[in-house]
Amino acid sequence: MNNLIIEKTHSTPGIVFDTETGVLEIKGESFPENVPKFYGPVIEWIKDFLNSTDKEIVFNFEISYFNSSSSKILMNIFDYLEQQVSEGKNISVIWRCDHENESAVECGYEFKEDLDLLPFVVEIY
């Protein structure tokens, strides 16, 4: 399966999903004009990849600013990962944020609160 690499733009995050290492990174700001159009293929890729492997997967999210539609998509992704963990997959999420970005820190804890099975770490630097 091919790696997924999407260049960062001013309104969409950069994406580097490496099938070799199992490290999937989403980094930047997220306020696309058309959220489903941007994230649709990303979610499809994640689903295909998780169906094809049992290796340990680490998601690194470092999203400094995101709009409401993006937050909905992120919750959909986390729910999906939670379901995968319940089915035995080894997946964890690291939500990285700058200590000065209080909104990103608070939102990280908001996401974490809804998750029971998926390991979700808010890492503040």
Next chain:
Amino acid sequence: MDNIFADEEQVISTAEDLISANQFASDVDKRHYQALLKSYKNLLKHTKRIVKMSDIIQLESRNLSNKLQIASQTDALTGLYNRRFFNEVYPMEWKNSFRASTSLGLLMIDVDYFKKYNDTYGHLQGDDCLIAIAAQIKKAVKRPRDVASRFGGEEFIVLMPDTDYRGAKVIARRIMARVDSLVIEHSASAVSDRVTVSVGIACIIPDEGNSMVDHLNMVDTALYDAKGSRNCFRTYSPPESSVK
């Protein structure tokens, strides 16, 4: 995916299908409705979470916008209002005074021999001097509607609605006295051993026959007159040729 609320709509659609199927065998129904309820509870949790996160981000944007507004109105060095803010407020007060036929006062304040002060004591001390003078101007201008701004360099301007020459002179004297009481040494000054200011005063009742530009020119002329002697204030007096 063309809709971020596709899951919610799917739940609704399933519920509609179940209802229109009109098959209410009790145990089956129970499982269907329990599953629907579970899905919908989860989706509702999403919605609530989105609203909460939006609130967090909106509050931060709001605070940031307030800070930016204050920063955009403030002179970074002295903390007085800046010229941009003066330029916003002056036309409004001009219109108010026009409507009410009241006198609008302007004071233009210039630090005497400030270039020499900088040359003698250095620019950092020059900055400290401006900060100290600005603080005294702020203290001297007490009414809520009066606006003291840094006009540029070592020049300050005070806008005073409802103020005639008598009132404006009181404020000019007060500013001069306060600056004098700072006792900032100025060995390069030709008029004093300490830092002093010159003040121009122009008061006008706005009407059809005058303008803000006239008013600003008047206060500029008055300051120019004051700078002829320095360490004094002068009120505007029209040039000889225009005196009727």
